[in-house]
Amino acid sequence: GDSVTQMEGPVTLSEEAFLTINCTYTATGYPSLFWYVQYPGEGLQLLLKATKADDKGSNKGFEATYRKETTSFHLEKGSVQVSDSAVYFCALSGPGYSSASKIIFGSGTRLSIRP
Amino acid sequence: EAGVAQSPRYKIIEKRQSVAFWCNPISGHATLYWYQQILGQGPKLLIQFQNNGVVDDSQLPKDRFSAERLKGVDSTLKIQPAKLEDSAVYLCASSLGKGMSTEAFFGQGTRLTVV
Numbered sequence: 704g705d706s707v708t709q710m711e712g713p714v715t716l717s718e719e720a721f722l723t724i725n726c727t728y729t730a731t732g733y734p735s736l737f738w739y740v741q742y743p744g745e746g747l748q749l750l751l752k753a754t755k756a757d758d759k760g761s762n763k764g765f766e767a768t769y770r771k772e773t774t775s776f777h778l779e780k781g782s783v784q785v786s787d788s789a790v791y792f793c794a795l796s797g798p799g800y801s802s803a804s805k806i807i808f809g810s811g812t813r814l815s816i817r818p
Numbered sequence: 819e820a821g822v823a824q825s826p827r828y829k830i831i832e833k834r835q836s837v838a839f840w841c842n843p844i845s846g847h848a849t850l851y852w853y854q855q856i857l858g859q860g861p862k863l864l865i866q867f868q869n870n871g872v873v874d875d876s877q878l879p880k881d882r883f884s885a886e887r888l889k890g891v892d893s894t895l896k897i898q899p900a901k902l903e904d905s906a907v908y909l910c911a912s913s914l915g916k917g918m919s920t921e922a923f924f925g926q927g928t929r930l931t932v933v
Binding site for chain 2: 706707739745746748749752792793805806807808809810811
């Protein structure tokens with residue numbers, strides 16, 4: 704079945720460091736790919752998404768490119784801030800038919816940024 | 819626009835007791851999801867509704883879990899009887915339900931502790 708594998712955490716970085724969180728997926732067909740973020744004490748919220756190969760999703764300085772050839776969707780940010788400390792989830796949504804598809808999540812990566 | 823509402827936020831029960839969670843999705847959203855998020859893991863889909871019909875309940879432990887979405891709006895998730903391993907955050911999400919790239923919006927979740 705469809706699945707998502709993401710980088711084990713926790714990840715601790717200093718402020719202004721470069722961030723990469725790896726994510727790979729297994730899916731039949733051509734899924735949509737997402738990064739969700741969960742800030743402390745808050746619910747899950749969509750960070751960015753890409754719906755087809757070579758698409759780049761971006762938001763709040765974060766970017767991820769849908770790489771079909773490597774089945775990857777790695778999250779990157781050039782300069783992290785303390786406010787980026789959160790848990791990040793990679794997710795996919797399989798090909799939809801008559802209704803919205805279920806969303807399958809990875810296990811999450813906890814990111815902590817030191818001032 | 820009001821988000822996905824869930825109640826209660828926290829619940830502590832003894833094993834073998836029953837518990838119910840409530841979810842009010844975003845107005846007009848046809849698709850409603852219930853996810854279980856065990857500490858340190860990614861959310862796992864329990865059940866997905868399209869309007870008031872079940873699309874996917876393959877990972878719902880049907881001997882103890884039940885869910886309904888009467889009139890295609892609000893939904894309740896029930897556990898009876900609860901086990902220690904049911905301790906988790908129960909997340910409700912909704913989406914427009916049109917196509918695979920539609921964003922899902924999550925509620926704050928209900929944190930269940932079974933003692």
